[in-house]
Amino acid sequence: MTSWHAPLDSRAAHSSNLKPMTPQDPTIELVELADGTLTHVRWWRPARPRGAVLYFHGIQSHGGWYEESGRRLAAAGFAVLMPDRRGSGLNAPPKGHFSSLDQCLEDNLHLLNVLKSDVGATDAHLLGVSWGGKQAVQLAQDAPESVKTVTLVGPGLFPRIDLTMMEKFRVGISMMNDRERLHDIPLNDAAYFTENPERIDFVNRDSLKLLQVSAAFLLTSRRLDKHIRTFHQAAFRSPMHLMLAGRDRIIDNERTKAWFRSLPSPDRRVTEYPEGGHTLEFERHADPFFEDMVNWIVERA
Numbered sequence: 001m002t003s004w005h006a007p008l009d010s011r012a013a014h015s016s017n018l019k020p021m022t023p024q025d026p027t028i029e030l031v032e033l034a035d036g037t038l039t040h041v042r043w044w045r046p047a048r049p050r051g052a053v054l055y056f057h058g059i060q061s062h063g064g065w066y067e068e069s070g071r072r073l074a075a076a077g078f079a080v081l082m083p084d085r086r087g088s089g090l091n092a093p094p095k096g097h098f099s100s101l102d103q104c105l106e107d108n109l110h111l112l113n114v115l116k117s118d119v120g121a122t123d124a125h126l127l128g129v130s131w132g133g134k135q136a137v138q139l140a141q142d143a144p145e146s147v148k149t150v151t152l153v154g155p156g157l158f159p160r161i162d163l164t165m166m167e168k169f170r171v172g173i174s175m176m177n178d179r180e181r182l183h184d185i186p187l188n189d190a191a192y193f194t195e196n197p198e199r200i201d202f203v204n205r206d207s208l209k210l211l212q213v214s215a216a217f218l219l220t221s222r223r224l225d226k227h228i229r230t231f232h233q234a235a236f237r238s239p240m241h242l243m244l245a246g247r248d249r250i251i252d253n254e255r256t257k258a259w260f261r262s263l264p265s266p267d268r269r270v271t272e273y274p275e276g277g278h279t280l281e282f283e284r285h286a287d288p289f290f291e292d293m294v295n296w297i298v299e300r301a
Contacts, residue, residue, distance in 0.1 A: 024074055026067060028090070031083070034110045035103070040090035041111075042067065042082040044074035045118075051148070051301045052115050052124040054139075055082040056108075056132030058279075059156065060185055060210045062089025066129065066281055072290045076298055078125070081115040085132075087217075089208050096213035097180055101223040108139045112146055123148040125297050130250070130278070131156040131221070138227040144236040149300050151241040151293060154248055154278050157228050158255035161186050163218075174215035182212035192249050192278060199282035232262045239267035241296045243289070245276035269296065
């Protein structure tokens with residue numbers, strides 16, 4: 001496993017494997033999930049894609065936070081499907097809600113199949129940011145033959161921030177009598193995501209961000225953690241890339257790196273940005289992050 005450090009704002013120029021195409025904005029469409037629910041997705045469809053990327057966003061965010069990543073991947077020739085998670089972003093109520101772990105798993109597998117069918121591919125690259133890292137790990141475990149690589153950006157596998165004991169007690173009560181009851185996400189401060197004032201303002205003004213999730217969603221999140229704990233036993237052996245921000249206030253980087261080192265995939269890379277905040281996309285000088293993310297996938301396309 002190669003491990004190296006790359007400051008976001010001061011790195012020497014390096015050769016790029018990218019063959020830039022014309023940047024493009026996404027089309028926003030509706031995709032029908034397996035149970036008939038419609039979910040909004042952002043699509044980037046280059047004329048002759050070299051591969052496919054399924055991109056999962058975080059717990060509070062939605063695809064609108066990560067459109068620059070989609071543009072960069074599309075410019076490198078990849079078809080990108082970036083769904084707003086059920087109950088998030090542009091999607092209809094109930095907001096912040098999964099009814100069960102099975103529903104979450106079914107959604108993720110269905111979206112992977114939609115992407116493969118649209119592109120005519122047998123597999124796809126997965127990219128998960130923050131809470132979306134849980135979805136990427138689960139999908140790689142459940143469908144290893146359909147996943148070419150996994151990129152985890154500040155993945156929410158081992159968070160520093162959690163509900164208080166009293167909040168957990170209230171969630172437990174909700175699970176018994178009102179599974180859709182909403183509870184605050186303990187990240188309702190934009191400074192957790194970035195120190196960039198422009199992006200702090202963006203997050204504060206974002207009317208689509210989630211501030212609460214249901215008790216059933218929180219239980220689903222806990223159950224997804226079981227996939228993380230057993231992932232080293234899974235059949236997945238394809239390449240993996242872990243991208244971490246040194247100034248991350250949300251993620252426990254050391255625990256995350258220890259978990260990553262335990263994995264059996266022979267092709268693993270850790271890329272760290274010592275001065276970066278949790279949402280690396282939001283950094284003032286994010287080009288090195290985008291280049292590292294895209295180049296690594298290009299090399300394995």
